[in-house]
Amino acid sequence: MFDGIGRRVVSMWFPRLASDRVLRAHPVAGPFALVLRQGNADRLHCLNAAAERQGLSRGMPLSDARAFCPDLLSRPADPARDVQFLQVLRRWATRYCPWVGLDGEAGLVLDITGAAHLFGGEGAMLADMRQRLARAGLAVRLGLGDTRGAAWALAHYGEGPAAPGAGLAALRDLPVAALRLEAETTVALHRLGLRRIGDLAATARAPITRRFGPDVLRRLDAALGHVPEAITPETEPPHYGVRLTLPDPIGLQGDVMAGLARLLDQLCAKLKAQEAGARALTLTLRRVDQGAQDVEVRLARPARDPARILPLFERGVAGIDAGFGIDQLRLDATRVEPLPAEQASHVTCDRGDRLDDLISRLGTRIGLDNIQRFLPADSHIPERGFLIAPAAFSDPEGPWVSLRPRPLRLFPPEPIAGQGARPPHQFRWRRMRLTTARATGPERIAPEWWLEDEAWRSGLRDYWQVETAEGRRLWLFHTPQAPGWFVQGEFA
Numbered sequence: 001m002f003d004g005i006g007r008r009v010v011s012m013w014f015p016r017l018a019s020d021r022v023l024r025a026h027p028v029a030g031p032f033a034l035v036l037r038q039g040n041a042d043r044l045h046c047l048n049a050a051a052e053r054q055g056l057s058r059g060m061p062l063s064d065a066r067a068f069c070p071d072l073l074s075r076p077a078d079p080a081r082d083v084q085f086l087q088v089l090r091r092w093a094t095r096y097c098p099w100v101g102l103d104g105e106a107g108l109v110l111d112i113t114g115a116a117h118l119f120g121g122e123g124a125m126l127a128d129m130r131q132r133l134a135r136a137g138l139a140v141r142l143g144l145g146d147t148r149g150a151a152w153a154l155a156h157y158g159e160g161p162a163a164p165g166a167g168l169a170a171l172r173d174l175p176v177a178a179l180r181l182e183a184e185t186t187v188a189l190h191r192l193g194l195r196r197i198g199d200l201a202a203t204a205r206a207p208i209t210r211r212f213g214p215d216v217l218r219r220l221d222a223a224l225g226h227v228p229e230a231i232t233p234e235t236e237p238p239h240y241g242v243r244l245t246l247p248d249p250i251g252l253q254g255d256v257m258a259g260l261a262r263l264l265d266q267l268c269a270k271l272k273a274q275e276a277g278a279r280a281l282t283l284t285l286r287r288v289d290q291g292a293q294d295v296e297v298r299l300a301r302p303a304r305d306p307a308r309i310l311p312l313f314e315r316g317v318a319g320i321d322a323g324f325g326i327d328q329l330r331l332d333a334t335r336v337e338p339l340p341a342e343q344a345s346h347v348t349c350d351r352g353d354r355l356d357d358l359i360s361r362l363g364t365r366i367g368l369d370n371i372q373r374f375l376p377a378d379s380h381i382p383e384r385g386f387l388i389a390p391a392a393f394s395d396p397e398g399p400w401v402s403l404r405p406r407p408l409r410l411f412p413p414e415p416i417a418g419q420g421a422r423p424p425h426q427f428r429w430r431r432m433r434l435t436t437a438r439a440t441g442p443e444r445i446a447p448e449w450w451l452e453d454e455a456w457r458s459g460l461r462d463y464w465q466v467e468t469a470e471g472r473r474l475w476l477f478h479t480p481q482a483p484g485w486f487v488q489g490e491f492a
Helices: 017-025 049-053 062-068 079-093 122-135 148-158 183-191 197-201 205-212 215-224 253-273 306-318 351-366
Strands: 009-013 032-038 041-047 073-076 100-102 107-111 141-145 241-250 276-287 292-303 326-338 372-376 386-390 409-416 426-429 432-445 461-468 473-478 485-490
Touching: 009 122, 009 148, 017 032, 017 041, 017 079, 032 049, 032 062, 041 049, 041 062, 079 100, 079 107, 107 148, 122 141, 141 148, 148 215, 183 205, 183 215, 197 215, 205 215, 241 253, 253 276, 253 306, 253 326, 276 306, 292 306, 292 326, 292 351, 306 351, 409 426, 432 473
Parallel strands: 032 073
Antiparallel strands: 009 107, 009 141, 032 041, 100 107, 241 326, 276 292, 276 326, 372 386, 409 485, 426 432, 432 461, 461 473, 473 485
């Protein structure tokens, strides 16, 4: 009888993790496979049991698989989603023990030492795992042993628990591939007649080390418990959410803001501990009739100061329908960015913070994407010399570098009457008769031939700064290849 003192490890292997994940949402009665592009061919990545019974296997080209099984249904594989799903299973497995780590691309390893008695023993725990995973539509193979290597070997090649302290007796008849060796090493051991772990354990160690290096015997010793092998649990990412449940429902805006202030203090303390700041927050108000309403706030810059964030919720909270009362408030930071701590001093300037607060306040009314700023662009073409970007998602850049002054207002070229290569003495523009008092130029600008811009396909432009007697300061250009004059901008 196991006394609970020795180490016990469970290995969970999901042989059809990817296909089971997809079939949980979209069940298929017949053969099914996920396909992954490898090189110039589509190959089977993961199959369900029906496809395996048809003789299909992982790595087979999709064209050959359809020739063997015309009824095969396929979908593109998504390895990133599979990794996320395995993380979900890892968090679920912590219900059995706190030490749960990933084991390859489709497996988990659990250190259940001292935890089996909470489920009625090891057999009852394994049965509970199988039952719950089968109910979720997941195929699983379980191995239980004194070491991580033994549990992995039993899950992949033995399927079952090993008695405490069994050691080599539980692994003797398993193939050497159960030691997690490379395929080339396994084939070489087979050629020497070492097909099972018992055969390898009975062989002299020095010749094996000289021929294969220390890795083979290290794997054997790890499986037998002669050398330690750690199980590293995955760290949980910080959760930026707080909740306040009220004994009596509330409905006044002031009461909601008071509860929100308490939640903000707690949330900002979590953010400060992680040196992070919130860019987007969601306040969920649950009513007594089980209805819920959300108030979302987006910030121009990461922040964790409750005094700066709280006023941004006033407009949204004022529009909430409390119904028969609100009995729960939940505040989540849905988007978090790094915000390292800064050294405060008497020379610290908060002008940037005040501008960010202004952008955030305006953004709650008209949307952050509608508050924009101009940024310089590396182009000598006037229309391409700047970019327009949301102010909340871009940083202001340094002074604009220009060899010649540019107009304050820039608009599409507007034709005017004029002849010759110099600006006309008198011309009409926007129903105004203007007289040229002073002209500076020309500044010749050539088109960027590598860009598709019909407005600049006509050729060169000679730009002039024209000061009129009426007080207008205009930016005119002349096109030598097709003589004509145009107004494109106006200076301050």
